[in-house]
Amino acid sequence: MIEPSHYLSTTVKDLKPSGIRKFFDLAAGMEGVISLGVGEPDFVTSWNIREACILSLEQGYTSYTANAGLYELRREISHYLKEQTTVEYDPEKEILVTVGASQALDLALRAIINPGDEVIVIEPSFVSYASLVSLAGGVPVSVQTNGEMEFKLQPGELEAAITNKTKAIILCSPNNPTGTLLNKQELEKIALIIEKYDLLVISDEIYAELTYDETYSSFVSIEGMAERTILVSGFSKGFAMTGWRLGYVAACPEFSSAMLKIHQYSMMCAPTMAQYAAIEAMKNGKEDVLHMKKSYKQRRNLFVSALNEIGLSCHIPGGAFYAFPSVHKTGLTSEEFAEQLLKEEKVAVVPGSVFGASGEGYIRCSYASSLEQLQEALRRMQRFVQNRV
Ligand code: PMP
Numbered sequence: 189m190i191e192p193s194h195y196l197s198t199t200v201k202d203l204k205p206s207g208i209r210k211f212f213d214l215a216a217g218m219e220g221v222i223s224l225g226v227g228e229p230d231f232v233t234s235w236n237i238r239e240a241c242i243l244s245l246e247q248g249y250t251s252y253t254a255n256a257g258l259y260e261l262r263r264e265i266s267h268y269l270k271e272q273t274t275v276e277y278d279p280e281k282e283i284l285v286t287v288g289a290s291q292a293l294d295l296a297l298r299a300i301i302n303p304g305d306e307v308i309v310i311e312p313s314f315v316s317y318a319s320l321v322s323l324a325g326g327v328p329v330s331v332q333t334n335g336e337m338e339f340k341l342q343p344g345e346l347e348a349a350i351t352n353k354t355k356a357i358i359l360c361s362p363n364n365p366t367g368t369l370l371n372k373q374e375l376e377k378i379a380l381i382i383e384k385y386d387l388l389v390i391s392d393e394i395y396a397e398l399t400y401d402e403t404y405s406s407f408v409s410i411e412g413m414a415e416r417t418i419l420v421s422g423f424s425k426g427f428a429m430t431g432w433r434l435g436y437v438a439a440c441p442e443f444s445s446a447m448l449k450i451h452q453y454s455m456m457c458a459p460t461m462a463q464y465a466a467i468e469a470m471k472n473g474k475e476d477v478l479h480m481k482k483s484y485k486q487r488r489n490l491f492v493s494a495l496n497e498i499g500l501s502c503h504i505p506g507g508a509f510y511a512f513p514s515v516h517k518t519g520l521t522s523e524e525f526a527e528q529l530l531k532e533e534k535v536a537v538v539p540g541s542v543f544g545a546s547g548e549g550y551i552r553c554s555y556a557s558s559l560e561q562l563q564e565a566l567r568r569m570q571r572f573v574q575n576r577v
Pocket residue numbers: 227287288289290291314360363364392394421422423424430433434435
C-alpha cells in the first residue's frame with residue numbers, strides 16, 4: 189500500500205479548496221433552495237450561436253484548430269477589442285484563444301512568474317487568482333479594499349504593498365464578487381503607480397459587456413498601459429456561454445508567444461466547435477448581449493434597493509451580476525449568515541470571507557436569477573434578518 193499524500197506536490201497540498209464549492213455541496217443536498225450562489229448567467233446561449241456550432245459539426249469540423257485558435261475567430265476578437273478598448277491587437281501575433289478566461293489567467297501567470305515573484309491580488313477577489321499565482325510558483329500578496337469606498341482600489345494602498353519582488357497586479361473591473369466598476373480616472377491613478385514601479389497588469393475584463401450606469405473603460409485604453417497589460421476575457425458572462433469553455437488573451441507579441449508555448453503543450457487548442465460558435469457570437473451576438481444587459485440592470489435595481497430596505501446595506505454595483513451587501517447589522521459573521529440562511533430559509537449565498545479578508549461581513553448574491561426567484565429570496569431574507577436585528 190502506498191501513502192498517496194506523500195507523493196503530492198507541496199504546492200498542491202497547501203492550496204485551499206474554493207470556499208464556494210462547500211456551499212454548492214450543502215445546497216445540492218437540500219430541496220426547495222433558491223440559489224443566488226452561482227456566478228453565471230441564467231440565460232441559455234443565443235440560438236444563432238448554438239446553431240453555428242451545430243453547423244460546424246454537420247460540416248465535419250471536428251479536428252484541432254491552430255494552437256492559437258481559428259484565425260477567423262482571432263480576427264473577429266481583434267475587431268471586437270478595437271471597438272471595446274480602442275486598442276488594435278494583431279490577430280496573428282497578439283491574440284490567443286483559450287479554454288475560458290480561467291485558462292487565460294493561468295497562462296498569463298505562468299508566462300511571467302519566476303519562483304518567488306510577488307503578484308498583487310486586490311481583495312475581495314475572484315477565488316482563483318491567489319491559487320493560480322501559487323500554482324505558477326509566485327507569491328500572492330493581497331491588498332484590501334473597503335466597503336465604505338465601494339471596494340474601489342485606493343492607489344495608496346496599492347503602492348504600500350509594492351516591494352522589489354512585485355512583478356504584476358491582477359485587476360478585475362467590473363469585479364467579482366463586489367460588482368464594483370472602476371472608471372477611467374480611477375484606472376488612470378492606478379496606471380501612474382504601475383508605470384512608476386514598472387509593473388505588469390493582468391486585466392481580467394470578463395464582465396466588460398455588463399456595465400449599467402457608466403460606459404466601460406478598459407485598462408488597456410489608458411495611455412501607455414496596453415504594452416504592460418495582459419488582457420484576459422471571454423465569452424462566458426456577456427454572451428452567456430459558460431459551458432462552452434472559451435476565452436481569450438490579448439497582449440504584445442512577446443507575451444502572447446510565451447503563452448502560446450505553454451498552451452501548445454498543455455492544451456493544444458480550445459475546443460473547435462466552441463470556436464465556430466464564438467465566431468457567430470462576435471459577428472452577430474451584440475443585440476442579444478444588450479438585451480441580457482437590460483434585463484440584468486432591471487434585476488439589479490430591484491434587488492439592490494430591496495436589500496437596502498431590509499437592512500442589508502449595499503452599494504449600487506456598476507457591473508457584473510453580483511450584489512455584495514453588508515451583514516454587519518445582524519451580528520453574524522458572513523459564514524454564519526450564509527450557513528444559517530441556507531438552513532433556515534433555503535437561500536444560498538456565498539460568504540464574502542471566501543473572497544478575502546475584506547469580504548468578511550458581506551455576502552455575495554448573484555442576481556442572475558428570475559425576478560420571481562429574486563422576489564421570493566428577498567422575502568425569505570427579510571424574514572431571516574428581521575429575526576436577528
Ligand atoms: N474571471 C472572473 C472574475 C470570473 O468571475 C470568472 C468566472 N466566474 C472567470 C474569470 C472565469 O471565466 P471562464 O468561464 O471564462 O473560465
